[in-house]
Amino acid sequence: MTTATIDLTGFDDWRGASALPRSNGELVFDAPWQGRLFGLVVHLCKAGAFEWDEFKEHLIAVIDESGLTDVCDPAVYYRQFGEAFCRLAATKQFFEASALDERTVTEAARLAHDDHDHDHPHHH
């Protein structure tokens, strides 16, 4: 089994307000998108796109504003996580909000099996 280990120290705040949902010490996800989102944000940070503390400020703010501070539920927590990342992305000007909305529509269609397979060359 290929289990590359990545040290998550510094990406988590075990006992703090923005601590990652865990069960018996292990990270908890209840849908793949949560893990994918977490992986993406950790990767971007490790690649130097931002400092984790910058992200964490947004995350704590989102959690506070939402009033949903019981973040043991990964379905809630990772939505807050996504919202926080988009706020960070806006300040860093990673992309336009409208571009994300447009891409979301495309991806939703793909997930719904509505896409036409464009793997082949077209001449029309």
Next chain:
Amino acid sequence: MDWLSLTDVEARVNALESLMVEKGLAEHEAVDAVVASFENDMGPVNGAKVVARAWTDPEYKEWLLRDATAAIADMGFTGLQTEHMVAVENTADRHNVVVCTLCSCYPWTLLGIPPAWFKYPQYRARVVKEPRSVLAEFGVELPDDVKIDVWDSSAEIRYLVIPRRPEGTDGMTVDELMPLISRDSMVGTALVGAGA
């Protein structure tokens, strides 16, 4: 944009990743690597448990092949995307490999978060047309007399490949066998114990 009320959060996350890759800020493979570091928190351990039990318990294997949904539920793995499972067994003369040609349907409750290559158009298109050479690229070299079945997942049906149990493991317990069973071997893009 408010993530807390989004209905298409999965599409939003996919969109985010694809935008960041397009901007040159992220790489799918690097996200895979991070995900791989914690994927054991949600599988492929579950899938490996199912396979190891099938290897060691002929009655369970027979049940798994006949009604995978029920046999897998018996292990306590139920819920989204394991609701309609079909198990397919690799044998000396038949190898199975799974794809989702339309998108990336995947039994993640059993296998964890899907790897990026499972979603690549190249994999989705090519494994159907030329499975033998795609498998060779994954390092799975099959003799010409081994038939290859390609199973196309859908929103309704997900597949679990039961890899061949390696020789020399007869006396091993479920717990000893489990670490041998990789995610890719249960998708069909790896063999168990190959080269080991």
